[in-house]
Amino acid sequence: MIFVLWQPNASHLIHLDDTRAICRHVVAVDNSPEADTGLHARLRAAGIEVIHNANHGGISGAYNQGAQCLLARGCEVLFLLDQDSQLGADFFDGMMQACANVGSDTFIVGPKVFEVNLGRYLPVFSPQARMPKPERIEDHPEGLVPTLFVISSGSAISAAAYRKIGAFREDYFIEYVDIEYGLRATRNDVPVYINTAVELRQQVGQFVKRGIFSTSNHVAWRRYYASRNAVHALRSNSDRWSIHWLIELLTLHQVACVLVCEEHKLRKVVAIAVGYVDGLFGKLGTFEQRHPRVAAFCRH
Structure with a gap:
């Protein structure tokens, strides 16, 4: 174990x-x-x-x-x-x-x-x-x-x-x-x-629900990884499964949940957007290594 x-x-x-x-x-x-x-x-x-x-x-x-x-x-x-x-x-x-x-x-x-x-x-x-x-x-x-x-x-x-x-x-x-x-x-x-x-x-995160939207309310830096890795994993397997269409849907859903349900909206939306672009271009590794200034902004 x-x-x-x-x-x-x-x-x-x-x-x-x-x-x-x-x-x-x-x-x-x-x-x-x-x-x-x-x-x-x-x-x-x-x-x-x-x-x-x-x-x-x-x-x-x-x-x-x-x-x-x-x-x-x-x-x-x-x-x-x-x-x-x-x-x-x-x-x-x-x-x-x-x-x-x-x-x-x-x-x-x-x-x-x-x-x-x-x-x-x-x-x-x-x-x-x-x-x-x-x-x-x-x-x-x-x-x-x-x-x-x-x-x-x-x-x-x-x-x-x-x-x-x-x-x-x-x-x-x-x-x-x-x-x-x-x-x-x-x-x-x-x-x-x-x-x-x-x-x-x-039980993942701190659950918040408002209307049709619900969220685990993760911090901004985790939003970066969720956005980036979703894009990368789905694009990398699009030749086997038709799942690439989920990329934009998942990204928009993340943004909507943040805007409706969460605090620190700017930091989280920035993290999602940067993660989306990094996922498209296969730029992996830690947030701090890729974007030290943005990562610092998203941690505060």
């Missing part, structure tokens, strides 16, 4: 302890800027390996560091988990049973995800369709449901799949990391499934 930490509080550490109680091989990858040596010592004393990644490569870097550690131990299935996710007692048993049911050693399996803020399950997208459309997971009451991608937290990646697909893209840093990985998996003939028998509840 790769458990990613970011300036964890007491509740996050309880989630980590609960995970350790049901999974023997746990690697805590701390992406906090500064190492908490006291915390790391306590975790190691509890049998949890700790890697201080200091946010190098963002969430992708944390996943890759944890994966290399678990692969070196000979682990055959790699679970990804962030500190906010809460697991039921039967989570791992249900997920491992699903992995066994795939019938292959190359796979990605994710739980069905209930988004608390939205009050509904996240949809699935059929990998066969030229023009994928969202399908209700409730319409698939049991078994493994093929999909284009899964949310990273709670997902299981076989060691063989990770070696075949390759590492998570650290030049994406954060946002759309899991979507790009799922699309790349499908292109490399690695099947991706939703396990309908297991549920993961997640």
Whole structure:
């Protein structure tokens, strides 16, 4: 299990302890800027390996560091988990049973995800369709449901799949990391499934709803990555799936949500616009490296 930490509080550490109680091989990858040596010592004393990644490569870097550690131990299935996710007692048993049911050693399996803020399950997208459309997971009451991608937290990646697909893209840093990985998996003939028998509840951002618009109210710098990586991931796969038309729609939707629901509108719209242009031209890496002045403006 790769458990990613970011300036964890007491509740996050309880989630980590609960995970350790049901999974023997746990690697805590701390992406906090500064190492908490006291915390790391306590975790190691509890049998949890700790890697201080200091946010190098963002969430992708944390996943890759944890994966290399678990692969070196000979682990055959790699679970990804962030500190906010809460697991039921039967989570791992249900997920491992699903992995066994795939019938292959190359796979990605994710739980069905209930988004608390939205009050509904996240949809699935059929990998066969030229023009994928969202399908209700409730319409698939049991078994493994093929999909284009899964949310990273709670997902299981076989060691063989990770070696075949390759590492998570650290030049994406954060946002759309899991979507790009799922699309790349499908292109490399690695099947991706939703396990309908297991549920993961997640709550992303600070939810705001006004009329028909709702938003997770992320900070401006995350808006940059969401805009840029969406454009890049969808354009990069437009030869396989007719999804490039979503680019402008997603960008306009982000802008509309910011203007209607959020504060710091100018900073966020600037971040979205700059991200859109960078995505079109394939300019990846960190916001600070690409646009130090704009990034500084968007952080205040």
